[in-house]
Amino acid sequence: MxxxxxxxxxxxxxxxxxxxxxxxxxxxxxxxxxxxxxxxxxxxxxxxxxxxxxxxxxxxxxxxxxxxxxxxxxxxxxxxxxxxxxxxxxxxxxxxxxxxxxxxxxxxxxPPRHARAAKTILELPAPVFDEIEMQGGAFDSTDSSSDASSSTALPTYDLLDGHEKLLLAGRSTWQRVAASTQLALSKNVKVLIVCPTSLDVKKCRQAVVNLLPKEPIALLEASASAETRYRHYLSALLGRTRIVIGTRAAAATPINAGLLIVVDEQNGAMRDKRSPYLWADDVLRARKQIGEHLGMGERTLLRFSYPPRLTLNESGVVTGGEWPKVTRAEQWAGDQRGILPNAAFETIRKGLESGAVLIAAPRAGYVPALACASCGKRAVCQDCGSSIAVPKAGSNASCTRCGTGQWRCSCGSTKLRAVARGSQRLAQEIARAFPSVEVDSIRSGTESSGSPIVIATPGAEPDREFSAGVIIDAGARLASLSLDAEIETIGRWSRVAMKVSDHLLLAGGVPPHLAHALANRDLGFLMPLLEEREILGQPPFHRWFHVSGKKPDIQRLLGEVAARLEGEAPPEQGIAALLSGGGRQVFAEGIHLVGPTEDETGLSLYLHERTPSKRLARALRDSFQHLGQLAVRVEADPIL
CATH class of the missing domain: 3.40.1440.60 (PriA, 3(prime) DNA-binding domain)
Incomplete structure (x- = not known):
């Protein structure tokens, strides 16, 4: 030095x-x-x-x-x-x-620098903010144990107590977020709100504007122009706004916010698709700790979600927010095996008597999945392996990738049957059942025309209130091998339930315990999932690292990591033997190597540490810094 x-x-x-x-x-x-x-x-x-x-x-x-x-x-x-x-x-x-x-x-x-945006912001005079006073109503009528099923009420005790809380999502979630924001500003506390999508950002902004029409708001979302994003980023940095609302990346906005809010934390959009692959709530949790350590004031983290993400972080639970009655099709008599059971038609009919009806379809298109009519084997293209489907009404079945219309099952049959209906086919069936009612089928990126019956794919549900809702093939996602299948499924159901005022029907393959969990916004179903993860050695109890790249570089990296973990470098042939093996192998004390697998891009393997400690992360980090340039990619706690 x-x-x-x-x-x-x-x-x-x-x-x-x-x-x-x-x-x-x-x-x-x-x-x-x-x-x-x-x-x-x-x-x-x-x-x-x-x-x-x-x-x-x-x-x-x-x-x-x-x-x-x-x-x-x-x-x-x-x-x-x-x-x-x-x-x-x-x-x-x-x-x-x-x-x-x-x-x-x-x-x-x-965000990338934008000179014109910087010039605009830097030339503005210092802002003068209005003094905010609470008008009552949003904080008057519930406590932490009550179920405010007909109110947007929040607890009478102070939400801004520096602790983390889970507020169960409901139909009035955006109004409750806005009320929390109003409370914070009334106490001169700045607010940072993170939402899953740009559409959610717009909904949140509108709810806040309804309560605070004169308050400047910085919006940070990927769909905005480069100039707009940079201008709003500088507004937050320079103290020209007290409220920031944005998508996942906004969690790191430089605003000294005493109230941190995350909405729908377990939504897949809340995890970064690139390194460092973080969830937004984890970033906010780290900011809470760092800000308090720096003496920037007490910080409260509010998580508006149902279900929550599986973590080991303890937080108080606040109920409230409107929620519909939830039932499943199997609770009615009659034939429930069709794509639309009798209960669905009855729910739609009753819903139309008092308002509009939302029908959630799992897939877009006409008939997105077909199977052999003789043996039941799924129909896939013999040329490229993609699915055989019927893209629109009146068209023939063809490959969704290469377009070929020729198909023959390994059993010899050429006859097909539908195994899943898309939103367009559902729209036809509903229109035939209700000929005097307008039916609107929408997909992500389109807007509803305000029809009495709306059919929407996941994520495309319009921002309006419905009297009733029906989720078709509600249990389809549960067939996934993912450990998060149940949480992801209930998350999708919840996003529909938040738009329904009276009755939501789950149609098709829904286990009773999950229907009960959704109906009551019960957190008890999470305990078996956590226990399963602990038994299987999955996050959040254990740490996993996915390592991929060129074999020589991975071999060098693992040799250095092993030396740092064990105190001495292993023989080169020892690492080579590990990489030529497979399955689960002991790598170091308390750490296993799972794999590797190999393809044209190189090797892929997992390092599994049987504790949530940072020992392996530290060894990997120090090894990278010691070795320098390596063509190796590491993903911490991948989705398994």
Whole structure:
């Protein structure tokens, strides 16, 4: 370590670079030229020379010491600081725990710079916020044990007590989120709200605007333009708004929010599809801890969801919010084996007497799945292996990928039968049953015309209230081998139930205990799922790491990891033997190697640590930093 002398204080810029080989807490030192001393502030984007390339990154800190014998100068500073100390600490903690780079996290958290947006925001005068007073109503009539089935009421005790709470979702969820926001602002507490989709962001914003029409709101969602996203990001950073509403990436917005809210936390959209593969509620939980550690004030985390995600985090449970009556088709007499049982028609008929009816179809299209009429084997294309389907009314069955219309079963039959109906076919059946009623079939990305009967695929349910609802093939997802099948299924049902006021019917293959759980928003069904995960050694009880890449690099990495875990390097042939084996093998004390499998892209394997500790994560992180460039990808706690 040497000291760098300069006329200016702290002439060394410590930079986190945007490079695939920048591993946890890996920073590079650069000399700050005299012309850039005033602009080179912590949190600013910078451009540097790295080898023969020019890369961008973020200036983590300025110092006067370095380990480097020779420092290259910064090339340029690209605008204003955009990363705060809190977000740097958050990124570093994520990198340590999930074996990714700091920049992996920052890349998703900080939108690309937009010069016009920056100029617009920086020229605005300082905002003057209205004083917010609670008008009552939303916080007057329930307590934590009551079931406010006909009210949007929230508990009379203070929600902003610095603890984590689960508020069971209901039809009035957005109104309850807005009421929580109003309460926070009345106490001069800023609010950060994270929602699964852009449509949910719009719904949330409208609910907040209804209560706080004059309050500026920053919206951070992927569907917005680059200029809009950056302008709203700077608004939050510079204190020009007290409310941020956004999708998953908004969880890392630099706003000192004392109230953190996540809606529908177990929705698949709430998990990052790229490294570091984090769930939004985990990011908010980490922010709560870091912010309080930095002395930024007490932070409350509210989770509006049913069902919640399976974690080991303890939180109080708050009931309330409107919920429909829930039944299943098997509770009625008669033939229930058809795609539309008698109970479904009766539910639709009664629902139309007092309002509109929502029918949730599991798939789009006409007949998306066919089987052999003789032996029942699923019909797949002999040329490419894709499904045989009927794309629209009046058309012939054909392959969904290559389009061929030729098909013959291995049993010799050429006759097909439908095994699943799509939303278009359901619309036909419903229209025939109710000829005087308009039926509207919608998919994701389309909007309902306001018809009395609406048929929608998952995620496309329109934002309106329905008197009754029917979920067709409600138990179809339960056939999945995923351990999360039950939670994902109830999550889909809940999103429909939140739009229904009177009666929701689950039609097709629904176990009684899950129907009961949905009807009562019961959390008891989660206990067997947690016990199963503990027995099988799955997250959140154990840690798993999916490792994939080129075989030589994986072999080097595993050798280094084993040495750090066991205290001495294993023989090279020992690692090679592990990689030529299969199944479950002992890798180190308390750690197993599962696999590997191999394809044209390289090897894929899992490391399984039989505790939720950070021992394996630390060994992987340190190994990457020691070895440098490796063509290896690591995913912490993958969905198994």
């Amino acid at each position: 040497r000291t760098v002398e300069s006329e200016h204080p702290d002439p060394v810029a410590r930079v986190v670079l945007d490079t695939p080989f920048s591993w946890p807490e890996k920073y590079y030192d650069y000399l700050i030229p005299e012309k850039l001393h005033e602009k080179a502030l912590p949190g600013a984007r910078v451009r540097v020379e790295f080898g023969s390339k020019r890369l961008t990154g973020f200036l983590r800190e300025r110092t006067n010491t370095t380990d480097s014998p020779r420092l290259r100068p910064l090339v340029n500073v690209l605008g204003e600081p955009v990363v705060t100390e809190e977000i740097f600490l958050l990124a570093e903690q994520v990198a340590r725990d999930n074996v990714c780079s700091v920049h992996d996290f920052l890349r998703g958290a900080v």
